[in-house]
Amino acid sequence: MRQLAMLALAGFREALRNRVTVVVAVFAAVSIALTSVVMDLTVLSLDRVVTDFGLGVMSLLLISLAIFMSVAMLNREMERRTVFLIVSRPISRSSFILARFLGIMVTLTVLLAAMSAVYALQMILFDVPTPNSVPAAIGGIWCQLLLVCSMGVFFSSMSGQLTSAVAVVGLYLAGQWTADLHVIALKLGPITGAIARAGYYVLPNFARMDFKPQAAAGQDVSGLEFLNGLGASVGWSLLFLVGATLMLRRRDFK
Amino acid sequence: MSSSAVECEGLSKTYRVGFLGRKVQALKPIDFVVHPGEVFGLIGPNGAGKSTTIKLLLNLVLPTSGKARLFGRDVNEPSSRESLGYVPEAPVPYEHLSGEEYLFLQASLAGLGGAASKQEVARVLERVEMKRHAALRIRQYSKGMTQRVMLAGALIGHPKLVVLDEPTSGLDPLGRRLVRDLILELRHEGTAVLFCTHIMSDVEMLCDRVALLIGGAIHKCGKVSELVSDTRTHEVVVDNATREQVLALVQVDDALRIEVVAQRVMLHVGETRLQDVLRQLLNGGLTVSRIQPERIPLEETFMAALRTSNQHGGDLE
Numbered sequence: 001m002r003q004l005a006m007l008a009l010a011g012f013r014e015a016l017r018n019r020v021t022v023v024v025a026v027f028a029a030v031s032i033a034l035t036s037v038v039m040d041l042t043v044l045s046l047d048r049v050v051t052d053f054g055l056g057v058m059s060l061l062l063i064s065l066a067i068f069m070s071v072a073m074l075n076r077e078m079e080r081r082t083v084f085l086i087v088s089r090p091i092s093r094s095s096f097i098l099a100r101f102l103g104i105m106v107t108l109t110v111l112l113a114a115m116s117a118v119y120a121l122q123m124i125l126f127d128v129p130t131p132n133s134v135p136a137a138i139g140g141i142w143c144q145l146l147l148v149c150s151m152g153v154f155f156s157s158m159s160g161q162l163t164s165a166v167a168v169v170g171l172y173l174a175g176q177w178t179a180d181l182h183v184i185a186l187k188l189g190p191i192t193g194a195i196a197r198a199g200y201y202v203l204p205n206f207a208r209m210d211f212k213p214q215a216a217a218g219q220d221v222s223g224l225e226f227l228n229g230l231g232a233s234v235g236w237s238l239l240f241l242v243g244a245t246l247m248l249r250r251r252d253f254k
Numbered sequence: 255m256s257s258s259a260v261e262c263e264g265l266s267k268t269y270r271v272g273f274l275g276r277k278v279q280a281l282k283p284i285d286f287v288v289h290p291g292e293v294f295g296l297i298g299p300n301g302a303g304k305s306t307t308i309k310l311l312l313n314l315v316l317p318t319s320g321k322a323r324l325f326g327r328d329v330n331e332p333s334s335r336e337s338l339g340y341v342p343e344a345p346v347p348y349e350h351l352s353g354e355e356y357l358f359l360q361a362s363l364a365g366l367g368g369a370a371s372k373q374e375v376a377r378v379l380e381r382v383e384m385k386r387h388a389a390l391r392i393r394q395y396s397k398g399m400t401q402r403v404m405l406a407g408a409l410i411g412h413p414k415l416v417v418l419d420e421p422t423s424g425l426d427p428l429g430r431r432l433v434r435d436l437i438l439e440l441r442h443e444g445t446a447v448l449f450c451t452h453i454m455s456d457v458e459m460l461c462d463r464v465a466l467l468i469g470g471a472i473h474k475c476g477k478v479s480e481l482v483s484d485t486r487t488h489e490v491v492v493d494n495a496t497r498e499q500v501l502a503l504v505q506v507d508d509a510l511r512i513e514v515v516a517q518r519v520m521l522h523v524g525e526t527r528l529q530d531v532l533r534q535l536l537n538g539g540l541t542v543s544r545i546q547p548e549r550i551p552l553e554e555t556f557m558a559a560l561r562t563s564n565q566h567g568g569d570l571e
Contacts, residue, residue: 002362002365002367003362003363003365006358006359006362006363007359007363010348010351010359013350013351013355014348014350014351017350018350080346081342081344081345081346082346082347082348083314084312084314084340084342084345085340085342085345085347085360085404085407086363087312087313087314088312088314088335088338088340088417089335089338089360089363089364090332090333090334090335090336090338090363090364090365091332091363092332250316252269252309252314252315252316253309253314253315254269254309254315
């Protein structure tokens with residue numbers, strides 16, 4: 001357990017020292033600057049713009065970072081041969097990959113917390129009311145990060161950085177419209193409909209973890225809805241991590 | 255409990271490379287044993303399979319056939335590496351960490367914590383003479399300093415087996431001396447050391463036994479004294495003489511070659527003719543300014559083995 005914690009901590013420390021915290025500053029600057037610009041252009045209410053825009057920027061920056069960090073992690077360790085120094089110790093490959101995954105998640109969680117603080121400050125600054133769906137939307141972003149990260153680790157356990165990044169981005173985008181596949185399936189022929197229906201069941205549904213629309217509209221999110229999203233995220237993540245472990249067991253560290 | 259630190263039985267590795275998965279046999283089935291307290295050297299040209307052998311022993315790559323055990327445990331089991339220290343070739347450790355932080359990470363991976371960890375990190379830093387620079391980030395270290403920290407990491411927890419892949423490459427004479435002293439010290443403490451290198455003088459000086467790998471197979475394996483060749487050649491340098499003057503005194507044959515460099519005539523003389531040739535040159539009034547063995551014996555064995563096998567290495571590395 002201590003080994004896992006120390007490895008995860010080393011990953012977090014690496015992210016901090018590589019100045020990943022700059023992302024928070026970028027978020028603050030972009031969010032505040034663009035909110036002001038969009039406010040001049042939009043016909044929507046100030047509350048909605050501030051709520052929607054902040055959550056959107058936060059989600060976009062962190063999901064991009066999660067993809068970048070997770071697909072690069074294993075390949076970078078192999079390129080720099082740092083993996084040799086870890087796996088040559090009495091530590092299993094599954095523990096290694098789990099520790100590195102935890103390291104990335106700790107980093108992303110801290111960044112999400114910091115961004116949320118900036119976001120809250122912005123809400124206070126613009127005097128925008130905060131419905132309960134805002135914390136739920138932030139929790140939803142965390143669920144999406146968990147899933148994206150595990151997908152990145154899974155794909156990088158069997159392929160290079162670019163292939164992994166393409167696969168994760170593809171799955172992420174497809175996962176945004178999974179719910180639509182079910183509707184589309186009803187309007188298609190038997191074969192194409194079956195394919196669309198299979199896609200609906202096979203692809204992770206990111207929309208279940210996305211509470212940003214409710215937050216922007218000022219609607220509440222029920223506890224059950226949130227747990228549903230959290231459960232889907234944790235379930236899929238476990239599946240991807242088990243897959244990554246199985247893949248890594250057969251992989252040579254050349 | 256096995257009495258061997260390392261055991262390999264029919265261990266082989268075939269990589270699949272390229273888009274079509276072309277097979278490249280990096281290591282043909284090999285067998286060898288390393289005993290506790292023994293310094294065992296793996297030597298061979300690039301691509302001979304030295305690093306692959308080490309990676310198989312550390313479970314970094316998976317064998318195509320055969321078995322490898324550390325202290326009687328299959329290398330698949332993480333517990334087989336409980337008493338192991340390793341320094342890879344040209345390591346690039348976590349550069350964002352300081353030397354001390356890296357060693358604390360290694361100590362925790364070795365199962366140490368709290369006061370034991372602190373004590374151990376201080377001990378190994380002292381041993382590799384890096385205490386003064388322990389707080390600096392590794393990215394600020396020179397190559398030699400990085401290698402010292404890597405060595406310190408391998409010494410953490412008093413391992414019973416230390417595996418070193420080209421440990422002296424890129425080190426200055428002081429660093430090389432430190433590594434040599436460390437290896438001798440480890441042997442004295444009863445630790446088995448397995449290392450691969452291209453530096454034959456290190457092998458001769460340090461190793462109890464050696465395996466010569468060529469083309470992915472063990473060409474020769476045994477004590478250094480058993481592997482060295484009996485024939486030696488010497489380089490004899492004659493100053494201020496011409497080729498003709500030298501040829502008038504000595505006869506060129508298989509055991510003697512002549513070349514002229516600047517104002518010097520260099521003779522490459524076999525061990526059997528050396529005394530005769532020296533006498534002839536000196537009696538003929540020429541000045542011999544230098545005599546030195548051309549190659550150390552193990553290097554000759556190495557080169558001869560390469561020539562006879564007609565192989566230099568695999569397609570990899």
